Amino acid sequence: MMENFLIILGYLILITTVGVLGYLFYKKNNEAKKLSDLLNKYEEVRQRLNEFEEMKNEFVSIITHELSTPVARALGYLSLIFEDKENLPPQMEEHVERAMDAIQKLSSLVSALLRASRISFEEKQNVFNIGPLISEVLKQYDEIAHRKNLTIVFDPGTHLPLPYVKASPSSIKELLDILLDNAVKFTEKGYIRVSILVEGDYLYVNVEDTGCGISEKDLPHIFEKFYQADTSYTREHGGVGLGLYLAQKIIELNKGKIWVKSKEGVGTVVTFALPIAKNYKI
Amino acid sequence: MEGEGKKIKVLIVEDDESLREMYKIRLEYEGFEVLAASNGEEGLAKAVSEQPDIILLDIMMPKISGFDVLDILKSTHSTAKIPVIIMTVLEQESNKVKGLMQGAEDYLIKSQTMPAEVVNKVREVLKKYNKI
Numbered sequence: 001m002m003e004n005f006l007i008i009l010g011y012l013i014l015i016t017t018v019g020v021l022g023y024l025f026y027k028k029n030n031e032a033k034k035l036s037d038l039l040n041k042y043e044e045v046r047q048r049l050n051e052f053e054e055m056k057n058e059f060v061s062i063i064t065h066e067l068s069t070p071v072a073r074a075l076g077y078l079s080l081i082f083e084d085k086e087n088l089p090p091q092m093e094e095h096v097e098r099a100m101d102a103i104q105k106l107s108s109l110v111s112a113l114l115r116a117s118r119i120s121f122e123e124k125q126n127v128f129n130i131g132p133l134i135s136e137v138l139k140q141y142d143e144i145a146h147r148k149n150l151t152i153v154f155d156p157g158t159h160l161p162l163p164y165v166k167a168s169p170s171s172i173k174e175l176l177d178i179l180l181d182n183a184v185k186f187t188e189k190g191y192i193r194v195s196i197l198v199e200g201d202y203l204y205v206n207v208e209d210t211g212c213g214i215s216e217k218d219l220p221h222i223f224e225k226f227y228q229a230d231t232s233y234t235r236e237h238g239g240v241g242l243g244l245y246l247a248q249k250i251i252e253l254n255k256g257k258i259w260v261k262s263k264e265g266v267g268t269v270v271t272f273a274l275p276i277a278k279n280y281k282i
Numbered sequence: 283m284e285g286e287g288k289k290i291k292v293l294i295v296e297d298d299e300s301l302r303e304m305y306k307i308r309l310e311y312e313g314f315e316v317l318a319a320s321n322g323e324e325g326l327a328k329a330v331s332e333q334p335d336i337i338l339l340d341i342m343m344p345k346i347s348g349f350d351v352l353d354i355l356k357s358t359h360s361t362a363k364i365p366v367i368i369m370t371v372l373e374q375e376s377n378k379v380k381g382l383m384q385g386a387e388d389y390l391i392k393s394q395t396m397p398a399e400v401v402n403k404v405r406e407v408l409k410k411y412n413k414i
Contacts, residue, residue, distance in 0.1 A: 068371035069298055072392035076304045079396040107393045111373060140375040
């Protein structure tokens with residue numbers, strides 16, 4: 001009697017154990033499948049976003065290029081009229097000037113749009129060495145620096161080899177372009193110096209110039225959208241006041257910091273900091 | 283008038299008719315003789331047959347791009363020494379570097395360079411080549 005009872009109990013325990021194990025196994029498989037499904041879906045969405053971004057960028061590139069030709073035509077013909085201003089009726093000169101200003105603004109906006117469209121955040125690599133990127137960008141300014149008799153210096157600092165930074169390379173390239181463009185635009189003599197400093201969790205890049213500088217009045221506003229310092233330089237060089245605004249946006253998106261020190265008549269230093277990538281595999 | 287009796291010949295290779303006319307008007311006003319081509323093939327043919335003193339070359343053209351035209355100009359014996367100024371809407375630095383490395387004298391952005399400035403650049407280059 002006892003023996004039969006024990007046998008039945010034994011079987012019951014065995015069946016229960018197998019049942020529980022089976023259930024746990026089934027549940028784990030189900031979760032693994034759910035995870036795998038989620039990962040596949042994520043990959044699909046990421047792929048679609050990538051394609052969409054490529055399509056958008058191509059479209060923006062084509063349109064901005066197409067916009068430039070009518071802009072060139074309009075500005076060109078207006079300037080031909082303007083050259084003959086002595087023969088224009090009194091108010092006509094002002095009308096033409098205003099029309100040219102408006103189109104020049106349009107042209108700057110198109111350039112800014114084109115620049116913004118070149119920034120991509122979906123990149124295979126978002127941990128990179130900023131040194132070679134700076135060298136590459138600086139090379140493109142050799143020609144204009146030579147023409148303006150300016151010296152361009154790159155000082156990678158003493159913390160070598162440079163630690164990799166965690167950021168999107170294409171956006172940092174645009175950022176460097178914006179800062180160097182400004183530096184070259186507003187510097188008539190002297191030098192432009194890009195230097196690197198590594199401290200704590202950040203890598204700091206300084207873009208220093210001996211240009212006309214920014215007044216105390218303008219300094220607090222320079223990162224504002226469409227803000228342009230009121231100097232003869234900005235009036236001469238046009239532009240639309242979006243450079244530093246875009247620069248700040250790029251830095252924010254890359255979880256970095258940016259700030260400016262300047263003295264009118266002496267020069268400007270723009271510094272940006274990017275987080276150093278830790279535990280990366282090269 | 284440029285020179286003594288003999289006008290300086292400028293060849294404009296530009297597919298946009300409106301822009302072509304615009305530069306032609308301004309250059310003729312300055313006393314230059316202006317030849318025009320509306321595509322790369324025509325531009326190359328005129329460069330060889332007319333032997334201009336200077337060429338203004340657009341980049342974005344159908345069929346054969348300005349960069350290819352520049353390449354052929356520089357590798358053809360009869361046109362290799364003719365100075366070329368690139369006139370384009372392409373603003374990227376990489377294109378500018380490419381153009382200059384291929385032997386162009388200058389690289390001008392059409393929407394940022396007024397016809398009068400183009401004339402100045404033309405004079406600059408001609409002076410450099412002792413043609414004026």
